Amino acid sequence: MATITPFLAGLVFGIGLIVSRMADPAKVQGFLDLAGAWDPSLAFVMAGALVVAAPAFAIARRRRVSIMRMPIALPASRDVDRRLVAGSTLFGIGWGLAGFCPAPALVVLGMGNPKAVAFVAAMLAGMAVFEWREQRRAIVGAVAD
Amino acid sequence: MTIDWNAFTPWSALGGGLLIGIGVAMLLLVDGRIAGISGVVGGLLRPRAGDVGWRIAFVAGLVVAPLVAALAGQSMVPNIDASFVIVALAGVAVGIGTRYGAGCTSGHGICGVARLSPRSLVATATFMAAGFATVFIVRHVLGA
Numbered sequence: 001m002a003t004i005t006p007f008l009a010g011l012v013f014g015i016g017l018i019v020s021r022m023a024d025p026a027k028v029q030g031f032l033d034l035a036g037a038w039d040p041s042l043a044f045v046m047a048g049a050l051v052v053a054a055p056a057f058a059i060a061r062r063r064r065v066s067i068m069r070m071p072i073a074l075p076a077s078r079d080v081d082r083r084l085v086a087g088s089t090l091f092g093i094g095w096g097l098a099g100f101c102p103a104p105a106l107v108v109l110g111m112g113n114p115k116a117v118a119f120v121a122a123m124l125a126g127m128a129v130f131e132w133r134e135q136r137r138a139i140v141g142a143v144a145d
Numbered sequence: 146m147t148i149d150w151n152a153f154t155p156w157s158a159l160g161g162g163l164l165i166g167i168g169v170a171m172l173l174l175v176d177g178r179i180a181g182i183s184g185v186v187g188g189l190l191r192p193r194a195g196d197v198g199w200r201i202a203f204v205a206g207l208v209v210a211p212l213v214a215a216l217a218g219q220s221m222v223p224n225i226d227a228s229f230v231i232v233a234l235a236g237v238a239v240g241i242g243t244r245y246g247a248g249c250t251s252g253h254g255i256c257g258v259a260r261l262s263p264r265s266l267v268a269t270a271t272f273m274a275a276g277f278a279t280v281f282i283v284r285h286v287l288g289a
Contacts, residue, residue, distance in 0.1 A: 003198045006198075006199040008171065009172035009203060009206060010207045011206035015164055015217075016163070016164030016165035017207075018211060019157055019164060024224055025226070026225070030152050032279070032280040033284055034146060034277055035284075038148050040153055041158040044155050048158065049163070049259075051162075056174055060174060066175055070178070071177055075264075077264060080264055084247060086245060087245030087247065089272070090245070091249060092272035092275025092279065094236065095239060098232045098235035099227070100232070100236070102186060106182070106186075108225075110209055110210060116225075118232050118236065119235065124186070126236065126237040126241040128190055130244035
C-alpha cells in the first residue's frame with residue numbers, strides 16, 4: 001500500500017503537536033496540575049481536534065472503504081473491562097510522571113532530545129512485555145483447549 | 146483552582162488541535178486507519194504482512210515534524226523536568242499501560258471520544274484522573 005499518505009497524516013499530526021505546544025512535557029504537566037497554577041490549554045487542543053475528527057468518523061461510519069480503497073476498520077469492542085481501566089490507570093501515571101504520551105515523545109525524539117530517546121526506548125520495552133505476555137497467554141490458552 | 150493566564154495559550158492550542166484533527170481525518174478517510182499512536186507503534190512489535198509500511202510511514206511523519214515545522218517558522222523547546230530514571234519508568238508504564246488499555250491520548254482521547262465509544266470515554270476519564278492524581282502527588286505531596 002502507498003506510504004506517502006500515512007506519512008503526510010503523521011506529519012500534519014506532529015506539526016499540530018508543535019503548534020499547540022503539546023510536545024512540551026512541562027505544558028502537559030501544567031494542565032495535569034489542577035492544584036497549582038493551572039494551564040487549560042490541553043483541553044482546547046482536544047476540542048480543536050474533536051471539531052475535525054468527529055465529522056470524519058461520522059463519514060467513516062457510513063463507508064466501507066477509504067479513498068485509497070482500503071477497508072475502514074473501526075474498533076468493534078464495546079466492553080469496559082478490568083484490562084481497559086487498569087491499563088489506562090498505568091498509562092495516566094506514566095503520563096503524569098514525565099509529561100509524555102506516545103505521539104509527543106516521538107515528535108521530541110525527532111528533535112534529538114536524549115530524554116525522549118530514553119522514554120521511547122522504555123515505552124517500546126513496555127510494549128514488548130505486553131506482546132510477550134499476550135503470546136504466552138495465547139499458547140497457554142491453546143494448550144488448555 | 147487558579148488559572149495560569151501567562152501559560153494559557155487558547156488560540157495556538159485550538160489551531161494545533163485542528164491540525165491534529167486533520168491528521169486523524171487524513172489517516173482515517175484516505176487510508177482507513179485509526180491514528181492511535183500507541184496502537185500504531187505497538188502493531189510494529191507484532192508485524193503482519195502488508196500491515197507494516199503505513200505504520201512506519203506515520204511514525205516517520207511524526208519524527209520529522211519538528212524539522213518541517215522549523216522550516217515553516219514554527220519551533221518549540223521541550224522542557225522535561227523529570228530525571229532520566231523517572232522518564233524511563235514513565236516510558237515503561239506508558240508502554241504497558243497503553244497496550245493493556247488499548248489506547249492513549251490519541252486513540253481513546255481523540256479518535257474514541259470523537260465517535261463517542263463508551264470504552265474510550267471510560268479510558269480517557271481514567272487516564273486523565275490518574276494523570277491529575279500523579280502530578281498532585283509528585284508536586285504537592287512529595288513536593289518535587
